[in-house]
Amino acid sequence: MTGDDFLSSVRLAAEALAAKASTYVLSSLDNEGYPAMRALLAPRRRNGIITMHFSTNSSSRHVAEFVNDSRACVYIYDPDLFQGLLLKGRVAVSRDQRVLDDMWFDGDEVFYPLGRTDPDYSALLFTAQSGRWYENLATVDFTL
Amino acid sequence: MTGDDFLSSVRLAAEALAAKASTYVLSSLDNEGYPAMRALLAPRRRNGIITMHFSTNSSSRHVAEFVNDSRACVYIYDPDLFQGLLLKGRVAVSRDQRVLDDMWFDGDEVFYPLGRTDPDYSALLFTAQSGRWYENLATVDFTL
Numbered sequence: 001m002t003g004d005d006f007l008s009s010v011r012l013a014a015e016a017l018a019a020k021a022s023t024y025v026l027s028s029l030d031n032e033g034y035p036a037m038r039a040l041l042a043p044r045r046r047n048g049i050i051t052m053h054f055s056t057n058s059s060s061r062h063v064a065e066f067v068n069d070s071r072a073c074v075y076i077y078d079p080d081l082f083q084g085l086l087l088k089g090r091v092a093v094s095r096d097q098r099v100l101d102d103m104w105f106d107g108d109e110v111f112y113p114l115g116r117t118d119p120d121y122s123a124l125l126f127t128a129q130s131g132r133w134y135e136n137l138a139t140v141d142f143t144l
Numbered sequence: 145m146t147g148d149d150f151l152s153s154v155r156l157a158a159e160a161l162a163a164k165a166s167t168y169v170l171s172s173l174d175n176e177g178y179p180a181m182r183a184l185l186a187p188r189r190r191n192g193i194i195t196m197h198f199s200t201n202s203s204s205r206h207v208a209e210f211v212n213d214s215r216a217c218v219y220i221y222d223p224d225l226f227q228g229l230l231l232k233g234r235v236a237v238s239r240d241q242r243v244l245d246d247m248w249f250d251g252d253e254v255f256y257p258l259g260r261t262d263p264d265y266s267a268l269l270f271t272a273q274s275g276r277w278y279e280n281l282a283t284v285d286f287t288l
Contacts, residue, residue, distance in 0.1 A: 023223045027171050027179035030232070035171035035179035037219045038278065039228050061283075075181040079167045088178050111281070134182065137255070139205075 010133045010140050011049070014085045018049050021076040026054065026124070028065035028072055028091070037075075038062060043126075044103040049087060050144055051127050055103050057111065058095070058122040066091040066124065074126055077134070084134035087126075087144075094123040154277045154284045155193070158229045162193050165220040170198065170268070172209035172216055172235070181219075182206060187270075188247040193231060194288055195271050199247050201255065202239070202266040210235040210268065218270055221278070228278035231270075231288075238267040 027037040043052035052074065056063060066072065070090040077084035094100075097116075103123055104116045112118035133140045171181040187196035196218065200207060210216065214234040221228035238244075241260075247267055248260045256262035277284045 025169055025181065025219065027181055029177070029179060033173070033177070034215045034232050035173060035181070035217050036232065037169065037171055037179070037181060037217060037230060039219070039221045039223065071178045073179050073181060075169065075183070077183045079183065084183050086181060088174070088180065
């Protein structure tokens with residue numbers, strides 16, 4: 001296998017993991033520069049492993065953290081297969097109504113009682129710049 | 145319930161989650177100050193939710209990251225119960241042989257072929273200073 005073929009196979013495995021993961025962990029930096037993470041439901045919109053749109057509450061702490069510092073990472077893993085994917089990138093916070101409308105799912109009133117124009121409904125737009133793939137005891141780094 | 149009773153019940157729930165979680169996610173800061181995470185097996189030694197000793201490869205990137213900047217967080221969650229625990233603290237990297245001996249499990253030769261004195265065998269000693277508990281749509285902050 002050439003180096004390019006190898007990286008293509010890693011990308012395919014990473015995209016397969018992203019497609020099946022129901023929970024994503026997103027990390028921000030808190031007001032003292034410490035990493036801070038939380039689990040989120042899978043992104044509402046996702047373009048491969050490059051861009052991911054998550055919905056969240058405007059009032060949640062990581063929204064304020066990303067407004068202050070956009071540096072971020074996303075992590076997904078399968079503990080049974082010993083596979084993990086770390087994506088490094090930045091998060092933009094959006095309250096653009098077109099973005100929010102596009103991400104809305106039936107039943108989201110549970111989280112945002114006022115509906116798609118609820119001021120507590122925000123989008124976190126993650127864009128990856130590089131990735132690291134973990135499988136068994138090996139790691140592979142790649143740019144995006 | 146008084147405030148103290150409430151915090152005690154949160155602490156108990158957090159400790160129960162820590163006891164049953166088989167995978168922990170640990171976040172460091174990379175050389176550009178971005179958060180970076182990876183999944184680890186449950187800590188080999190754990191004192192409640194205050195201190196946790198993880199084993200890892202000395203050559204792994206997060207070891208170098210923690211030597212450079214000890215700011216860290218640990219995250220565990222149960223996606224079925226919508227429970228999550230974020231612990232903020234610091235990580236010290238140790239190659240103290242007494243610490244390494246104490247953490248050694250039968251079969252660890254898979255990770256460290258030269259045994260308990262393998263130079264590629266290191267300990268990550270996490271100490272929490274505060275916590276955040278997630279359950280359903282609520283969060284509770286506490287100091288440790």
